[in-house]
Amino acid sequence: MTLLLRAIVAADDAGIATDLGLHAVAGAHVAALASACEATRAATETELLDHHRVIQAVFERVGCLPARFGSVFLDENVLRARLIEREPDFTAALARVGHRCELAITCAWRDDNPTAATAVVPAIRGRAYLERGLARSRRERERERRADEIVARLLGELPLEPAFVRHRTCPRPAVAVSMSALVTRDEVEETSSRIERVGAQLPDVTTVVQGPWAPYTFAVSE
Amino acid sequence: MTTTGGRRPPRTPHELDVPLVELVDRLLSRGVVLTGELTISVSGVDLIYLGLSVVLSSVDTIRRAGADV
Numbered sequence: 001m002t003l004l005l006r007a008i009v010a011a012d013d014a015g016i017a018t019d020l021g022l023h024a025v026a027g028a029h030v031a032a033l034a035s036a037c038e039a040t041r042a043a044t045e046t047e048l049l050d051h052h053r054v055i056q057a058v059f060e061r062v063g064c065l066p067a068r069f070g071s072v073f074l075d076e077n078v079l080r081a082r083l084i085e086r087e088p089d090f091t092a093a094l095a096r097v098g099h100r101c102e103l104a105i106t107c108a109w110r111d112d113n114p115t116a117a118t119a120v121v122p123a124i125r126g127r128a129y130l131e132r133g134l135a136r137s138r139r140e141r142e143r144e145r146r147a148d149e150i151v152a153r154l155l156g157e158l159p160l161e162p163a164f165v166r167h168r169t170c171p172r173p174a175v176a177v178s179m180s181a182l183v184t185r186d187e188v189e190e191t192s193s194r195i196e197r198v199g200a201q202l203p204d205v206t207t208v209v210q211g212p213w214a215p216y217t218f219a220v221s222e
Numbered sequence: 223m224t225t226t227g228g229r230r231p232p233r234t235p236h237e238l239d240v241p242l243v244e245l246v247d248r249l250l251s252r253g254v255v256l257t258g259e260l261t262i263s264v265s266g267v268d269l270i271y272l273g274l275s276v277v278l279s280s281v282d283t284i285r286r287a288g289a290d291v
Binding site for chain 2: 083
């Protein structure tokens, strides 16, 4: 039976697989939870979001390491062999972040993205072309500088260890800051409230806090 | 999901896309990797990134985001 990997949990927690309609493949210390799947065609948005729903269902019950979408194993034996190869890594990661939650913090520009590649302008030549390019470059640098300020503001307000926060500035034209914060379940509400308060004071971005999610960003070492 | 914004103007369509793109980014590029025999490809990844608000308008994330406008 072909299996799609969903998450890694402690071996002692593998019993939740039955309740969730998943297959558990256990090693000595950790277990892989997987779904039966058909891997002969490309997945759609539906399968992608189902992956998130399954992981959330696991995460709401026990600590887990969410799996990146898309790894399929031909049968339980193959999955078990791969799991055992990586078991020390997964055991350590599960102890480190498995019981924590990820909050996704996104600061989206409120204007119409003047630096976006899709902001098409009429074809021009010569000096005007160069001047337009220079102006665009300046806007991009200004946005990057502003995004750095926003990051500094958020980090200054959040009582989080640096190892528990990761961020990117200007990852897409619409986005100033994409940040992931790793918090305990008890810290979710307070941390979200703090972010909301800071976000409300930033006039040029809309701040969205999502989660708590399983610790996608922190499940692997960078 | 919560959103801040106070009395500012309603969010624009591109802002509504942002939350789901953030989730998709995590599903496709983060999380533990245990190399399988096969890797499922995702059809229309560009579509996922560019047209989320339309394609996935029924998703709870977007629904909640819309409710905040």
